Amino acid sequence: FTDNGKLPLKKYWYFNDMYSDSDSEKKSNINGIIYSKEINYWREKVVNNEPLGYKETELNKLMFKYSDKIKNKSMAVIGTITPWIESISYEIGSSKIITLDYTRKRYEDPKLVWVHVNDYLDEIIKNRQFESVDNAASYSSLEHAGLGKY
Numbered sequence: 299f300t301d302n303g304k305l306p307l308k309k310y311w312y313f314n315d316m317y318s319d320s321d322s323e324k325k326s327n328i329n330g331i332i333y334s335k336e337i338n339y340w341r342e343k344v345v346n347n348e349p350l351g352y353k354e355t356e357l358n359k360l361m362f363k364y365s366d367k368i369k370n371k372s373m374a375v376i377g378t379i380t381p382w383i384e385s386i387s388y389e390i391g392s393s394k395i396i397t398l399d400y401t402r403k404r405y406e407d408p409k410l411v412w413v414h415v416n417d418y419l420d421e422i423i424k425n426r427q428f429e430s431v432d433n434a435a436s437y438s439s440l441e442h443a444g445l446g447k448y
Contacts, residue, residue, distance in 0.1 A: 330403040332381055337407055340385030350382040351437060358386050361435075365390045371432035374398060377439020384410060387435075396431065 340350065349355055361368060369391040375383045376398050384395050388409065397405075397412045404412050422428055 328402050328404055330401070332403055332405045332407075332410070332412070334406050337381060337385055337388065337405075337410070340380065340382050341389050343382075344386050344389045350386070351380055354437075357383065357435070357437060361386045361390060368392055368433055372396070372430075374431040374434040376434060376436035377443075381405075381410070383435050383437060387433075392433075396429075 343350055344358055347355055347358060350358060368387060370393050372394040373384075373387040373392040374396045375381075375387070378384065378397055378399055381397070384397060387395050392409075395410050397410070398415050398418055399412065400415055402412075402414045402417075
């Protein structure tokens with residue numbers, strides 16, 4: 299961020315705002331269920347090309363443009379508040395959709411899987427093997443990691 303110290307920092311920002319369920323020992327703590335009704339709400343918006351997360355339609359258009367690379371393939375969605383990217387993938391016909399996030403929730407729909415990032419990493423370390431996915435998408439999530447919130 300500072301180009302090896304060449305760019306001065308004018309203000310130091312750090313937020314120790316870690317989610318309470320980040321601890322890997324709390325794997326059984328589920329703080330929400332995403333019901334099929336909510337997925338269907340977002341899927342209807344996808345079909346009608348209505349604005350989705352962040353009032354945006356471009357990702358919907360792009361994913362449908364490349365639907366041949368998404369249909370019948372697995373999709374990882376990195377970071378989410380509402381399952382709008384998952385719903386685009388679902389509507390296109392992804393075979394499996396995995397949400398990686400810093401909260402612990404679960405989906406009512408068996409085609410969708412929600413995994414806390416720490417739990418996912420624990421499994422990788424334990425099994426010494428990454429799960430392979432065909433596609434991944436993220437929207438306004440990755441750039442927040444490591445800045446004190448997660």
